[in-house]
Structures are given as structure tokens and as C-alpha cells.
Amino acid sequence: MIFYRPTDGDPQTTRIQYRPRTCFLLTQLGYPVPDILAHIREEITSYLGQREISVIDANSVVTGRDFLLKIWNLILSVPLGIAIVHEGMKEQTLANIFYELGMMHAYGKETLVVKSDGFKISSDLVRTEYVTYDQNFHTNIERYIDTFFEQAKYYRLVSRQVEKNPLLAIDYLKRAYLISGDTSMREEAIDIFNAASLKNRARNSVEMLLIDF
Numbered sequence: 001m002i003f004y005r006p007t008d009g010d011p012q013t014t015r016i017q018y019r020p021r022t023c024f025l026l027t028q029l030g031y032p033v034p035d036i037l038a039h040i041r042e043e044i045t046s047y048l049g050q051r052e053i054s055v056i057d058a059n060s061v062v063t064g065r066d067f068l069l070k071i072w073n074l075i076l077s078v079p080l081g082i083a084i085v086h087e088g089m090k091e092q093t094l095a096n097i098f099y100e101l102g103m104m105h106a107y108g109k110e111t112l113v114v115k116s117d118g119f120k121i122s123s124d125l126v127r128t129e130y131v132t133y134d135q136n137f138h139t140n141i142e143r144y145i146d147t148f149f150e151q152a153k154y155y156r157l158v159s160r161q162v163e164k165n166p167l168l169a170i171d172y173l174k175r176a177y178l179i180s181g182d183t184s185m186r187e188e189a190i191d192i193f194n195a196a197s198l199k200n201r202a203r204n205s206v207e208m209l210l211i212d213f
Contacts (some may be wrong), residue, residue, distance in 0.1 A: 001171050002206055003076060006103070007069050012076075012203045018174075018213045019077045020181040023048055024104075025057045026097045027084035028134050036116055044141070051145050053080070075103050079110055079178035080148060086116035100123070108175060110148055112163065114141075147196050152179035159188070166196035170210045177213055186213065 003012040003194050025044070028037060045055045056074065063070050075081065081104040083097050102132045113130040114137075115121065121130060131140045152175075159172035170189045177185040189211045193199070 001107075001167075001210070003107075005069065006072050007066055013209075015212055016073065016076050018178060019054070019056070020079065020178045021052060022054045022056060022078045022178075023080040023082055024056055024074055024078045025084065026100045026104075027044065027057070028083055028089055028093050028097075029059055030093075034088050036133070037084060037086055040086075040116070043137070044082060044084070047138070047141055049146070053145070070098060072103065074098065075109065076107060079175065080199065081109055081111045083111070083113045084115075085113065085119050087118040087120070098105060098125075108171075110151060110179070112144055127197065138152060142178070149179060152176040152182075155179070156185065159192075166192050166198065167207065171205070172211045174210065186211075 004010065005012055021046075025041065027041065028034075038093070048055055056078070058067075058071050058074070061070060061074065081101065085094060085097060085103050089097075092126070101111060113125065113128065114119070114133060115130055116133050121128075131137065131144065155172045155176035159169045159176065162169040162172065169192050173185045173189045173192070176182070177189075192209060193211050195206075198205075201207050
């Protein structure tokens, strides 16, 4: 997959620092943070930690450069994004969250919306399954993470079934690796690359960047 930077529309030709088994939280970061939002975040972070999934947000990395480009790079680096929303959020904050969620959808990332009981889902997402912060919250989060890890098995299987399309096969393997953290998938990607006789490609070609995960 070719990644086009949101700041100038040019393709990314340098390495992405991938973060397997990592969730990018899309939520309000500025103070004051409502109590319910803090509680949801704490419980999600605690549960994901039990499943050996790290949690980062837009404040986890300081680059001293373009803020949107930093978020874009974080989105590309992870397999999962969880958006936390509630009815007390400002419109500007919600706009940022859903913009970032849209980027995650566009790049094939796994996503989940966690909402407070009083939040009304927008029409574009009304068909998307979400989790409400209620008495069933923990059960539903657990079920989602189980499904999340099952996706890795599916992506790995698809990568092995793809014929004469090394780019797609490697991309599926990368998605599986980001979810599971299984480093043996790197070796599989290199085998696909070599079998396709792509060894003479430029070091910043799409194929070379793809196998560098």
C-alpha cells in the first residue's frame, strides 16, 4: 500500500516505526477531562494491558514538528484504534476524533467506538457496531478483543491464499503481525518478496517498505 501524507498529498518514502499489539486512543486530551471519560480510559487501558496490548495517544510522542503528521504516523504504526466519546464533548473535539477514526478506516486498521450511554452516534456510523459504557461494558470489550486477535489468523490465512500478488500478500501479513506481534510473519513476508523476484527494487520502493515491519 502506498501511504500519502495528509499534509501535502505526497507519498511516504521513509520507514514507518511499527508498533505491534498497540492501541491508539482517540479521545479528549485537553483539560478538564470529565470523570466518566477518565473512568472509561482507565478501564480500557487496564483491560488492554491484561491482554498485553499497549496504549498510546497523541501525547505519547513529542516530535517538535507537524502535529497532524505525528498523528498520521501513529495511526499507520498500530493495528487498533479505540475512539472514546461522550455527550459533553465539544464539536471541535468530536470532529478531530472522527477525522482520525476515518483515517484508521481508510488504512485498514481495526477500530472500535466506545461511547457513554447518552451519546448519540452520527448517521455515518450508525451501522457500525459500538460498545456502550454500561453494565455490559467489560463483557463486550472482552468479546471485541477476542475478535480482534482472530482477525490476525484470518489475515495470515488470506496472505497465503493470494496468488501472484505479492504486495497484497505482504500487506495482509503486516496487518496480522501488527495485531499478534508474531515475528515469524516477517520471515514469511521476506520469503514472498524473494519468491516474486523483487530483490532488485529500490530501497524506498513500496515493496521494500512493506517488508520492513
